[in-house]
Amino acid sequence: MQIFEGILDTASNHIFLVISLLILLVILIWLKAIQVNEMKLYHDLESTHLFPALQNQNFRVLKYKQSYLLFHRLLQSLFHALFERCFRDSSIRFINEIFEFREGGTVAIDWVNVLPSMDDHKPLLIISPGFSGDKTSAYMYCIYKKAINDGYYPVVISFEGSSGRPLSVILTLSFKYLQHPRIYKGWSGEDIQEPLEYIYERYCIDQKGERIRQVFFLAISFSGTILTHYLGKEGSEHKIITAAASVGTQQRQWISNITLKKSFCGQTKKIFGLQLRSIFAENVDMLQDHFETEHNIDLPYYIQQNRGIDQYTLLIAKMNGFEDMDEYYYRVSMIHSIPKVRVPMFYIYARDDPVIGYDHIDFEACQQNPYVLVGLTKRGAHVCHVESVIKPSMWFAKPAIEFLNSFRVDY
Numbered sequence: 001m002q003i004f005e006g007i008l009d010t011a012s013n014h015i016f017l018v019i020s021l022l023i024l025l026v027i028l029i030w031l032k033a034i035q036v037n038e039m040k041l042y043h044d045l046e047s048t049h050l051f052p053a054l055q056n057q058n059f060r061v062l063k064y065k066q067s068y069l070l071f072h073r074l075l076q077s078l079f080h081a082l083f084e085r086c087f088r089d090s091s092i093r094f095i096n097e098i099f100e101f102r103e104g105g106t107v108a109i110d111w112v113n114v115l116p117s118m119d120d121h122k123p124l125l126i127i128s129p130g131f132s133g134d135k136t137s138a139y140m141y142c143i144y145k146k147a148i149n150d151g152y153y154p155v156v157i158s159f160e161g162s163s164g165r166p167l168s169v170i171l172t173l174s175f176k177y178l179q180h181p182r183i184y185k186g187w188s189g190e191d192i193q194e195p196l197e198y199i200y201e202r203y204c205i206d207q208k209g210e211r212i213r214q215v216f217f218l219a220i221s222f223s224g225t226i227l228t229h230y231l232g233k234e235g236s237e238h239k240i241i242t243a244a245a246s247v248g249t250q251q252r253q254w255i256s257n258i259t260l261k262k263s264f265c266g267q268t269k270k271i272f273g274l275q276l277r278s279i280f281a282e283n284v285d286m287l288q289d290h291f292e293t294e295h296n297i298d299l300p301y302y303i304q305q306n307r308g309i310d311q312y313t314l315l316i317a318k319m320n321g322f323e324d325m326d327e328y329y330y331r332v333s334m335i336h337s338i339p340k341v342r343v344p345m346f347y348i349y350a351r352d353d354p355v356i357g358y359d360h361i362d363f364e365a366c367q368q369n370p371y372v373l374v375g376l377t378k379r380g381a382h383v384c385h386v387e388s389v390i391k392p393s394m395w396f397a398k399p400a401i402e403f404l405n406s407f408r409v410d411y
């Protein structure tokens, strides 16, 4: 009997083992199946302006192969947040310049490793970090690497608040409006214009007054809004930027705010709220009087009482002269400027973006402008697209820069 049971035992053990292996195999096959993401492109089919990119094989062959382990946007986002340091490259150095606006206020210009040599024709790649990011953010290193490798001079433009800490563009704009409320019109992108013209005149023109290099722009997340407003305002008059790209930039903020609210059960919104709060807290001395007189708000008390992003977005809306959040969300959204852009512009998105979603994308409006290309992958989360956990890198820098490469002449 005992011998018989023993045989039965081993048999059931074997069955258990076989089933486990089968399940494991199915999971692995599934992970493999979802690993490769094609990027779907949306554009005006007759566009000649996008032709160089659409014909560029180096650009067209690119597919996002996500890390085996980071198969979900939650894992992508967590990896990005927790292992930010692993993306850094200690060999990267910054050469800092402070640019002063004519009307006051400053912006930081950081050259990566070297200043442009006047003896070559290598193009500039201007990069602007997203909300709460700066020149040392994980995604920035992925861009530097590809940019240096492809023969660009990368340079970072980041906006700083009065505390000197790199801030979101939103608040810097607001601070400047505060100092000069009549000069700046809301959300026109004027804040990019002056530093850009400075960089152009100082580094892109030789002594004979001839242009020696091209300028490209890559904007991350929120900063893409400012870039698009700027390019939209300039329209066909624009002469400095040859082509541009942005990743994870919301087109219609009154739609993406719904996604943000649900993101990771409200946790993303909470974190952004606390970040905004700390920005206000750090700059309270400077803002206090303005809020007291203009909006009848006791700012120190307000900061004590409020922790949510909505409350601070409302402050930003007020600082910019908007009635309420509805008006703010509507006016700030870059969708109004997309139809007016007249340089090749590539917007990169992931369908599973937990911060802005993808239904804010106005495919129709984008496809009506022959300068605009939209690229959408199924996975990739918000400014992540992590390819590997062993050698951490983010994929989106590749299509962004390959797109720009299509328009290079390096004269």
Ligand SMILES: *[C@@H]1O[C@H](CO)[C@@H](O)[C@H](O)[C@H]1NC(C)=O
Pocket: 253, 254, 255, 257, 258, 261, 325, 326, 327, 329, 330
């Ligand atoms: C999103 O914005 C719209 C327009 O401003 C507003 O009506 C709506 O209530 C907001 N939704 C959320 C979830 O914040």
